[in-house]
Amino acid sequence: MKHLEVDVLVVGSGAGGLAAAVSAAHRGLEVVVAEKEPVFGGTTARSGGWMWVPNNAPGKRAGLDDSLEKARTYLKHETGAFYDHDRIEAFLEAGPKAIEFFETETALEFDLGPTFADYHCDAPGGMDAGRSFVARPFDGRELGPEIKRLRPPMWEITMLGMMIGSGKELLHFFNVTRSPVSMVFVVGLVTKFAREKLLHGRAMRLVNGNALIGRLAKSCFDKDVPIWTSSAVTRLMRDDAGKVTGAIVQRADGPVEITARKGVVLAAGGFPQDAVRCEELITHTPTGRKHVSLAPPGNTGDGLRLGETVGAEVKTDLPNAAAWVPISRPPRGDGTLGTFPHFVDRSKPGVIAVTRSGRRFVNEAQSYHDFSQAMIKRCRAEGGEEAEIAAWFIADHRTFRRYGLGYAKPSPVPYGKLIKQGYLIRGKTLRELADQIGADGAQLEKTVAAFNTHAVKGEDPEFGKGSTAYNRSLGDPKHEPNPCLAPIEQGPFYAVRLHVSDLGTYAGLQTNQNAQVVDQAGRAIEGLYAAGNDAASIMGGNYPGGGITLGPALTFGYVAARHMSGENA
DSSP states (O other): OEEEEEEEEEEOOSHHHHHHHHHHHHTTOOEEEEOSSSSBOTTGGGSOOEEEOTTOHHHHHTTOOOOHHHHHHHHHHHHGGGOOHHHHHHHHHHHHHHHHHHHHHSSOOEEEOTTOOOTTTTSTTOOSSSSEEEEOOEEGGGGGGGGGGBOOOOGGGSBTTBOOOSTHHHHHHHTTTTOHHHHHHHHHHHHHHHHHHHHHSSOOEEOHHHHHHHHHHHHHHHTTOOEEOSOEEEEEEEOTTSOEEEEEEEETTEEEEEEEEEEEEEOSOOSTTOHHHHHHHOTTSSSGGGOOOSSOTTOSSHHHHHHHHTTBOEEOOSSOSEEEEEEEOOBOTTSOBOOEEOSSGGGSTTOEEEOTTSOBOSOTTSOHHHHHHHHHHHHHHHHOTTOOOOEEEEEEHHHHHHHOBTTBOOTTSOOHHHHHTTSEEEESSHHHHHHHHTOOHHHHHHHHHHHHHHHTTTOOTTTOTTOSHHHHHTSOTTSSSOTTOOOOOSSSEEEEEEEEEEEEEOOEEOBOTTSEEEBTTSOEEEEEEEOGGGBOOTTTTOOOSTTTTHHHHHHHHHHHHHHHTTOOO
């Protein structure tokens, strides 16, 4: 067996793992990153890439009034009985320092979401903007040949493979047929994409999660940190005193025994593709094998199992085992079904969601996590604990062609194939649409009629769609009087079937304020750390704002490196 000695071994190459690697390397530590899949980037590379860190530098530069006290108040409200004082204090203290470090010492650059509110911005300590930010678009050519190993974005959220950034870029695509400025912008992006596709075989303009991983990977390579792909960690090693001293890594040419003088960081992405643990913890699916995740196939709970072999505890008592998101299943060219996350269309005017009863069940513009929880609750209330968890988005022709619906794109993109494939369901009347989706037609007509009565006035007395800054931030700013409300009246009518998926798991290894993994007695396991979704979420099973997975991932990767290097600041 080959042997290698380093300071730090990082297991996994998502945001948490690469943040730990970069932070450790900048402190003079020798680091190796081991990733079991043939590409690096984990779930982060497929994601929207937003990060949530209160009191951050981009927000301060924009003059936004945030403070640690306001953030502490908000997190106490959001986490309730699951408020983790020590780890939240560590996050609030280290988060701004971590962001400043990444901005000044690495290739990371951030853009603020100036209208991206906390998901419960009206709660005590909540803010209308400033805590969520995203990596600035990145030129993938800066990675050189390593770009071939970067995990591509999810096909379903690209435009034929072209990545579209959040915010203003997305608005330009919605307005492409209505604004000359938007038309010029979109034509420019498409032309650039076509040229890059011809020259490089993929888009070189990286945005969102791809940009975040691209910048982190560039920072690793700049510090001579190797990212081993197709390299699964199979076993942790300990000395006689119980300290974790390294691991066995299975590479293509055989196993390598790595001694890690300072520590091992588990950042393998949680367990969303582990059918056994999903069956145990994700209760709204009959078996774990029926749960469909947005995470890559390699996120099978390796980090959690490795931790358990050395006495670590997996925290499983949070009210939600994962961050939920509604998805639909567009057919792929190979006959399999894709996974399209519904982040944006929920908030658009003229879109509602109903169950088989034909009734609405939620403010559709609330966060995807809140939406999904309401969907599960209503389906169970209507059909019992064993009920199928399913709902449908409903829109009329005008709304559909203006904004699209799920994977079905707005005008002028054709959509007939999606109707033939059964993804997009169409009915000349609401009653006909209800028959096709198996819903109560009479009730659907009543639901839409009642909704329309108030929507024309920009009101939703039943659920309050469009009533918060977060709701409005994803609506149509040019639609008045409410950017999230319009009547559903112009046939034909369309529906897309929804399922509950996850953006990442919350249940994970229990850690302390230093990102050290702890045992069942709460004692730190020397030499073992966790970041990202391998660590139990600090959010108490709730979803306070856009980026509450990646913000803590970057922060606790930084904290782990700081602790391994012996620094306290």
